[in-house]
Amino acid sequence: MLDWLKKINKEYPDFWKEYLTKFESKPTKYVVLSTETSGLNPDKDVILSLGAFSVIDDSIVIKESFETVLLQYKFLQDNGLSNEFIIESKMIKMQEPEALEALINFIGNAVLVGHHINFDIEMLNAALERLDCGRIKNEALDVDVMYRKLTDINDKQFSMDDLSEIYKIPKSDRNSSAEDAYKIALVFLKLKSRLGIR
Amino acid sequence: MNTIAEHIADFLKEYPPFNNLTFQELSDIATNIRVHNLEKHAILFQNNDVLHDSFYVVASGVINLTTIADAEETIINKCHEGDIFGLRPFFAKNNYMMTAKAREESIIYAIPIAVFRPFVANNSDVLNFLLESFSINSRHTKDNANSNGKLIPESAYIDQQSEMQYVQSLVYNNSPLTTEGHHIVKDVAILMTEAMVDNIVVCEKNHPIGIVTDADLSSKIATGRYPITETIDKIMSSPVVTVIENVSLAEAQLLMLKHNVSHLCVTKDGTSKSSVKGIISEHDLIVAQASNPGVLIKEIKRSQLPKDLKQIRDRLSDLIQNSIQKNIPISHISNIASEINLAIIKRAVELSILDLGSPPARFAWLSIGSQGRKEQLLLTDQDSILIFEDVTPEKYREVKDYFLRLGKRTTAILEKVGYEYCPNGHMGSNMLWCKSLTDWTKQYNSWMNTPGENSNDLSSIFFDYEIVFGEPKIEEVIENVIFKNAVNNTLFFDFLGNDALKRNSPLSFFKKFIVEEEGPHKTKFDIKTRALMPLIDSARLLILNANIKGIKNTYLRFKQLAITDSKNAEIYLSCAEAFLTLSKFRTVEGLKNDDSGQYINLREMSKTDKEKLKNALNPMKDLEELIKSKFQLTQFS
Numbered sequence: 001m002l003d004w005l006k007k008i009n010k011e012y013p014d015f016w017k018e019y020l021t022k023f024e025s026k027p028t029k030y031v032v033l034s035t036e037t038s039g040l041n042p043d044k045d046v047i048l049s050l051g052a053f054s055v056i057d058d059s060i061v062i063k064e065s066f067e068t069v070l071l072q073y074k075f076l077q078d079n080g081l082s083n084e085f086i087i088e089s090k091m092i093k094m095q096e097p098e099a100l101e102a103l104i105n106f107i108g109n110a111v112l113v114g115h116h117i118n119f120d121i122e123m124l125n126a127a128l129e130r131l132d133c134g135r136i137k138n139e140a141l142d143v144d145v146m147y148r149k150l151t152d153i154n155d156k157q158f159s160m161d162d163l164s165e166i167y168k169i170p171k172s173d174r175n176s177s178a179e180d181a182y183k184i185a186l187v188f189l190k191l192k193s194r195l196g197i198r
Numbered sequence: 199m200n201t202i203a204e205h206i207a208d209f210l211k212e213y214p215p216f217n218n219l220t221f222q223e224l225s226d227i228a229t230n231i232r233v234h235n236l237e238k239h240a241i242l243f244q245n246n247d248v249l250h251d252s253f254y255v256v257a258s259g260v261i262n263l264t265t266i267a268d269a270e271e272t273i274i275n276k277c278h279e280g281d282i283f284g285l286r287p288f289f290a291k292n293n294y295m296m297t298a299k300a301r302e303e304s305i306i307y308a309i310p311i312a313v314f315r316p317f318v319a320n321n322s323d324v325l326n327f328l329l330e331s332f333s334i335n336s337r338h339t340k341d342n343a344n345s346n347g348k349l350i351p352e353s354a355y356i357d358q359q360s361e362m363q364y365v366q367s368l369v370y371n372n373s374p375l376t377t378e379g380h381h382i383v384k385d386v387a388i389l390m391t392e393a394m395v396d397n398i399v400v401c402e403k404n405h406p407i408g409i410v411t412d413a414d415l416s417s418k419i420a421t422g423r424y425p426i427t428e429t430i431d432k433i434m435s436s437p438v439v440t441v442i443e444n445v446s447l448a449e450a451q452l453l454m455l456k457h458n459v460s461h462l463c464v465t466k467d468g469t470s471k472s473s474v475k476g477i478i479s480e481h482d483l484i485v486a487q488a489s490n491p492g493v494l495i496k497e498i499k500r501s502q503l504p505k506d507l508k509q510i511r512d513r514l515s516d517l518i519q520n521s522i523q524k525n526i527p528i529s530h531i532s533n534i535a536s537e538i539n540l541a542i543i544k545r546a547v548e549l550s551i552l553d554l555g556s557p558p559a560r561f562a563w564l565s566i567g568s569q570g571r572k573e574q575l576l577l578t579d580q581d582s583i584l585i586f587e588d589v590t591p592e593k594y595r596e597v598k599d600y601f602l603r604l605g606k607r608t609t610a611i612l613e614k615v616g617y618e619y620c621p622n623g624h625m626g627s628n629m630l631w632c633k634s635l636t637d638w639t640k641q642y643n644s645w646m647n648t649p650g651e652n653s654n655d656l657s658s659i660f661f662d663y664e665i666v667f668g669e670p671k672i673e674e675v676i677e678n679v680i681f682k683n684a685v686n687n688t689l690f691f692d693f694l695g696n697d698a699l700k701r702n703s704p705l706s707f708f709k710k711f712i713v714e715e716e717g718p719h720k721t722k723f724d725i726k727t728r729a730l731m732p733l734i735d736s737a738r739l740l741i742l743n744a745n746i747k748g749i750k751n752t753y754l755r756f757k758q759l760a761i762t763d764s765k766n767a768e769i770y771l772s773c774a775e776a777f778l779t780l781s782k783f784r785t786v787e788g789l790k791n792d793d794s795g796q797y798i799n800l801r802e803m804s805k806t807d808k809e810k811l812k813n814a815l816n817p818m819k820d821l822e823e824l825i826k827s828k829f830q831l832t833q834f835s
Contacts, residue, residue, distance in 0.1 A: 182202045193237050
């Protein structure tokens with residue numbers, strides 16, 4: 001019965017406390033975020049990789065980026081997948097707790113941008129809950145919604161491929177969260193100037 | 199590890215100066231890049247803006263660099279994918295002296311100067327490239343350095359220009375032919391002939407001890423002073439003048455003058471005691487200095503790949519642009535341009551033949567339409583026909599097959615060069631327009647004797663033709679067919695006359711421009727169909743009617759008509775002038791927008807230009823009346 005009280009008194013991890021203090025000031029940048037997940041159910045599925053870029057003053061800052069592969073042993077084992085590739089690859093690898101902490105530190109109070117970003121946030125929230133943290137507080141923008149607003153189309157959703165096609169974003173053969181995040185960032189820049197968002 | 203940084207590094211390594219850096223260095227640079235998106239017409243920096251802390255690389259799209267001189271915006275350069283610009287912060291402290299504006303939606307990489315500076319300091323290739331680009335803004339116009347410089351009334355700028363000349367590096371043969379002193383003259387001469395070079399370096403343990411050129415052979419062997427069985431070291435010029443790698447144009451020139459030689463030997467450390475790296479000939483100096491038409495044509499003849507031809511075609515565009523800005527008469531420019539276009543098409547046919555083997559019968563490749571009239575200034579679509587001589591029926595299939603393949607290959611090469619395929623399929627690769635001489639004769643007979651009947655595809659462009667490649671006799675035969683049929687052929691002229699006059703008039707009753715009312719070119723003036731085509735069609739009609747052969751250019755046709763039909767000379771002459779003026783408007787517009795210039799944006803035009811354009815449209819009315827009375831056309835279909 002007093003569960004909710006328990007929750008209030010519960011001690012958050014340090015990084016989360018610091019994250020919360022960041023919201024005392026106004027956001028100064030955007031962070032474009034993309035996740036790769038094992039499926040669509042936030043309760044059962046897990047995040048497999050994360051990619052993010054900062055957008056400051058109408059430009060993508062390549063240096064301020066975040067990308068990592070999450071070592072989800074449980075998932076890989078359950079599905080009988082070999083993790084040899086992941087081990088061999090030069091990608092940065094982290095455990096889920098470590099990865100989320102790094103991500104939360106990276107995004108700070110920035111406005112998040114993504115494609116169907118609500119789903120990404122749900123996935124992150126589920127993972128954060130496992131670490132005894134609260135929910136993500138950042139404002140979020142969805143490029144699909146932005147595009148529909150720009151064109152005044154309400155009866156249709158646009159996939160990332162559609163948007164890449166519309167804005168002639170070069171296709172790449174490689175596929176990763178970072179790649180997706182970069183594409184979303186380009187689409188975002190184009191939409192941002194068209195919609196006149198500062 | 200940053201995936202995107204590596205992608206960017208991957209992109210950069212294709213382009214100078216980045217190709218001088220290692221992948222690791224590029225990745226480090228790429229990590230510090232900022233990616234900007236510019237909407238169409240967005241301005242990145244303007245004349246007199248404070249310098250940015252970065253320079254820029256075009257990732258996609260086109261950026262125009264412009265200066266404002268005498269209240270007129272002049273395009274200095276267009277930067278395409280992989281071009282670098284905005285280099286001023288490297289070399290100067292004062293504000294930007296040009297404007298960078300997106301011609302179309304573009305993505306650009308901003309590379310911080312602070313990050314890139316160490317690489318410049320440590321790598322002379324990079325420095326030289328940047329210096330060079332700084333003065334000319336983009337690498338593909340390297341050869342026009344001089345002419346570009348003159349457009350900019352900035353003394354500081356011109357200084358850099360001459361400086362640039364000095365540091366401009368040379369492209370030379372870096373795999374020269376070498377031999378040793380004990381070889382026999384005859385063998386060496388055979389070697390040189392096979393390699394088609396005019397020089398050979400004589401080496402001892404890979405160090406150059408002398409050089410033999412065509413001049414040596416003619417002065418020492420051909421004169422009989424030495425027998426042909428002599429060893430080569432007896433006749434070589436020694437010692438050979440050696441220079442270090444990366445020698446500049448000016449330096450090479452001075453050395454050649456000083457030592458009175460025509461070749462310089464490039465060695466590893468610049469002395470004759472190290473290994474041979476290349477040979478610089480006088481020809482290399484000329485190529486480095488000039489982008490003159492002669493050099494372009496020479497280069498076309500040597501090109502092996504469509505890519506090389508494309509680069510030459512790009513330089514032609516620069517040449518045209520510069521010539522127009524320098525007010526060289528347009529008739530002059532189009533003569534030169536069409537010669538170069540002709541050479542490119544010819545080379546494309548040659549390359550195809552090299553691939554497919556010799557043709558099984560004699561043939562002629564004719565350019566039709568604008569190139570046939572020698573009026574092609576912009577990259578328009580390609581129109582061509584192929585005529586091959588009559589062969590026995592059993593060989594016909596095989597022969598036609600060969601020529602179709604030849605047509606396909608040639609048009610594909612031209613497409614790579616930048617000439618789009620003809621949307622109506624008027625090309626030698628089309629079954630319909632790749633025929634034997636008899637079939638073509640029949641075709642022209644049917645077009646001319648029964649126009650409009652079963653020939654919906656009668657396009658007047660078939661009556662402007664110019665042989666590009668092959669047997670000139672075939673062209674003569676076709677010409678005779680046309681002119682024979684034209685005599686007293688009222689029906690045909692009636693048809694052509696109506697065709698020429700059915701175009702919509704360019705000006706309304708109130709002398710206002712009639713502009714496009716809808717479509718992507720709304721409010722623009724269609725100069726091609728409303729102004730140029732009627733003149734072109736009329737000129738063709740009149741010249742065919744007057745039975746004058748061999749004059750294919752609209753301007754010259756009017757000039758000739760003024761002589762033959764002297765009572766209407768005034769009209770013809772004003773039409774000739776009008777045609778030039780209109781072509782110039784179209785070319786300028788086309789160069790500005792990188793398209794065919796068909797639609798003129800009136801809003802961007804100054805008032806005087808508009809008046810000029812309107813005046814050029816005036817003679818059309820008189821011409822229309824003249825044609826109507828001459829061919830008794832009273833009603834129009």
